[in-house]
Amino acid sequence: MLTPVRAFPEVIRLQQPMIAAGALPIDISVLQSAELFLDLYGEDIRGRTYTTFDPFRGEQMLRPDFTVPVAEHHMTTAAGAHRYTYAGSVFRRPEQDGWRQREFVQVGYEVFNVVDTVAADIEVFALFGEILAPFDLRRKTGDMSIVMAAVQGLSISDGRKSALMRHIWRPQRFRALMDRYAGRTPVPASQRQLMGDSTDWHLFPEFGVRRREDVHRRIARLREDFRGPQIPPDEFNSLEALLEIRTTMPQAIEQLTIIADDLPAIKPAVDRLTRRRDGLVARGVTVSSIEFEVCYGRTQMEYYDGFVFGFLSDDHPRWPPVSTGGRYDALTKRLGRGTECPAVGGVILSDLIGQLS
Numbered sequence: 001m002l003t004p005v006r007a008f009p010e011v012i013r014l015q016q017p018m019i020a021a022g023a024l025p026i027d028i029s030v031l032q033s034a035e036l037f038l039d040l041y042g043e044d045i046r047g048r049t050y051t052t053f054d055p056f057r058g059e060q061m062l063r064p065d066f067t068v069p070v071a072e073h074h075m076t077t078a079a080g081a082h083r084y085t086y087a088g089s090v091f092r093r094p095e096q097d098g099w100r101q102r103e104f105v106q107v108g109y110e111v112f113n114v115v116d117t118v119a120a121d122i123e124v125f126a127l128f129g130e131i132l133a134p135f136d137l138r139r140k141t142g143d144m145s146i147v148m149a150a151v152q153g154l155s156i157s158d159g160r161k162s163a164l165m166r167h168i169w170r171p172q173r174f175r176a177l178m179d180r181y182a183g184r185t186p187v188p189a190s191q192r193q194l195m196g197d198s199t200d201w202h203l204f205p206e207f208g209v210r211r212r213e214d215v216h217r218r219i220a221r222l223r224e225d226f227r228g229p230q231i232p233p234d235e236f237n238s239l240e241a242l243l244e245i246r247t248t249m250p251q252a253i254e255q256l257t258i259i260a261d262d263l264p265a266i267k268p269a270v271d272r273l274t275r276r277r278d279g280l281v282a283r284g285v286t287v288s289s290i291e292f293e294v295c296y297g298r299t300q301m302e303y304y305d306g307f308v309f310g311f312l313s314d315d316h317p318r319w320p321p322v323s324t325g326g327r328y329d330a331l332t333k334r335l336g337r338g339t340e341c342p343a344v345g346g347v348i349l350s351d352l353i354g355q356l357s
Helices: 008-020 034-041 043-048 067-077 117-135 144-152 158-166 171-181 189-195 212-226 233-243 249-259 264-282 329-335 350-356
Strands: 031-033 051-054 058-062 082-091 103-112 138-143 246-248 291-293 307-312 323-327 343-349
Touching: 008 082, 008 103, 008 117, 008 350, 031 034, 034 043, 034 058, 034 067, 034 329, 067 082, 067 103, 067 329, 067 343, 103 117, 103 350, 117 264, 117 307, 117 323, 117 343, 117 350, 138 144, 138 264, 144 158, 144 233, 144 264, 158 171, 171 233, 233 249, 246 249, 249 264, 249 291, 264 307, 329 343, 343 350
Parallel strands: 138 291
Antiparallel strands: 031 058, 051 058, 082 103, 103 343, 138 307, 246 291, 307 323, 323 343
C-alpha cells in the first residue's frame, strides 16, 4: 500500500486541476467525532471504522471519509458558492474481502451552493473525466433522484410511499415491499393478525418505554397502511422496468422517456438527465460510451440522492472504483439542522492511480 508520503507527488498532480477550477484546499482532522457518523449511519458503521475514546472529547473515529466532515464544515461556517479540495488518508475496516486496504489516500473535490445543479454535476463529472483520461477507465453513472421521484408518484398511500423510501437503499427489502404493495405476495400471517379489529389490546400488559397510547397510534397507522390502495399494474411494471435499466446514457434517456408516460412524476428528473447529457456533449465529452444504471451506487453510496458516478478499471475487476462521486443535497440538510444547499463532489483513490501509472 502506498503511504501518504509516497503518494504525495501523485496527490499534487491530481489536485492541481481542482485548484485551477477554483477549489480552496481544506484540511480535515484525522480524528473525527464518532457522534457525527453514528447519527448519519447508525451503529452499523462501528463495524466499518476504527474508533477510540478520548477522555475530553468522547468517542472518536479515524476519518472514514472526507465528504461528511467537509459538508459539515461548509454548513456551519460558510455561505454562498464554495469549492473545496482535500487530500489525505481515510481508514476503513475490511468487511468481506480481507485483502482490501485499511488505510488509503483520497483526493477530493466538492462544490456547494451552485444554484444550477445540473451545471455543477457536469462540472464535477467532466473535471474528473479530464483528470482520469490517461488511465482508460470505464465511466458509469446513475441517478437515484429518478427512483425517488418514481416512488413519490405512485398511486398509493403516503404511508406506503414512506416505507418504500425508508428502504430504498436496501434492494431486497424494497423489492419485497413492492411485491406486497402490488398484491403479488401475501402479508405474513403474524401481521394479518395484528391488523385485525377484534384484538383486545387492553388485556395486554404495558412494559418498556412506550406508552399504551403510542402503541395504539402505531397500530392505527399500520392498519391504515395495510388497507391502503395497491400499486396499479401499469405503475408496478413501469417501476420494475425503470429499476432494471442498464445501458448507455443516450439509450437510458430514450427508455426513461417512454416509462415517464406511465410514471409522469419522473419527468423532471429525466429532463435533468437530458440536460446533463447535452451539457457534457457541449464540453466535448463522448456520452455514447458512458454507462447508465438508474440504481448505480444504491448499496454503497448511501448519502447520494441524485446524480452519481464511478470510474472503474476493467483490468482490475476486484478493485473498488478508482473514483466515485455524486450529489448529496439531503445530507447538507441533516448537517445544517434544517438548512440545506445543493452539493456535489467526488473522490479519487490516489493509491490506485499510483498503481495504474
